[in-house]
Amino acid sequence: MAKAESSEDRVVAEIEKKIKEAFEVFDHEGSETVDVREIGSIVRSVGCFPTEAELHELLAKVEEEEPTGYVHLEKFLPVMTEVLLNRSYRPIPEDVLLHAFEALDENKSGYITKEELVKHMTEEGEPFTEEEMEEMLSSALDPKTDAVHYRDYILKLIVEDADDLPQ
Structure with missing residues (x-):
């Protein structure tokens, strides 16, 4: 049996x-x-x-x-x-992500241009590789405006994380 x-x-x-x-x-x-x-x-x-x-x-x-x-x-x-x-290497919490994007958004416009994002992500801190940058832009970039509307992007990240593991 x-x-x-x-x-x-x-x-x-x-x-x-x-x-x-x-x-x-x-x-x-x-x-x-x-x-x-x-x-x-x-x-x-x-x-x-x-x-x-x-x-x-x-x-x-x-x-x-x-x-x-x-x-x-x-x-x-x-x-x-x-x-x-063990749920290791979890994403950064939503409020921390939002604060980080807001710090990069000098005009407080609710978005960051593709150029600004690439500059920050490849030249500062632990720089993204070209492949990592392309991967991020493919899901973060609004093709109509060529900008990252970061509140929408963060929501997308949170939803993807919630779908990550079986309950």
């Missing part, structure tokens, strides 16, 4: 499925390996937002003893499952 699946088992199975799907997007050869440089994108695509230092710590856990430049799904899956179960 098969044992009934517990709700915890279902949550773990759902999380593992989500991780595998994200991993497969970057596994171009279907070999259950991805380029180590893709791990940050995979981690962010499942709703985790580590700092570069945290990402390096994560990579240290999943890379082979002899780094090959590739990460295997079998090494990545248990580490990333634990990250999601």
Whole structure:
């Protein structure tokens, strides 16, 4: 007689499925390996937002003893499952994000131009890579105005985070 699946088992199975799907997007050869440089994108695509230092710590856990430049799904899956179960690398709270955008919005207009955002995100603090910047702009930028209406963008981020994990 098969044992009934517990709700915890279902949550773990759902999380593992989500991780595998994200991993497969970057596994171009279907070999259950991805380029180590893709791990940050995979981690962010499942709703985790580590700092570069945290990402390096994560990579240290999943890379082979002899780094090959590739990460295997079998090494990545248990580490990333634990990250999601523990809700590590959560996004910054809504009010903190709003305050940060308002500080960048010198005219208090409710938006930041694409140029201003790119300048701030690539030249200050922990700079975004070109790929990270493109990823952010693809979801943040209003194509009609070529600006980031940050209250709308923050709401989009909050909704995406709420949909992140099974309840």
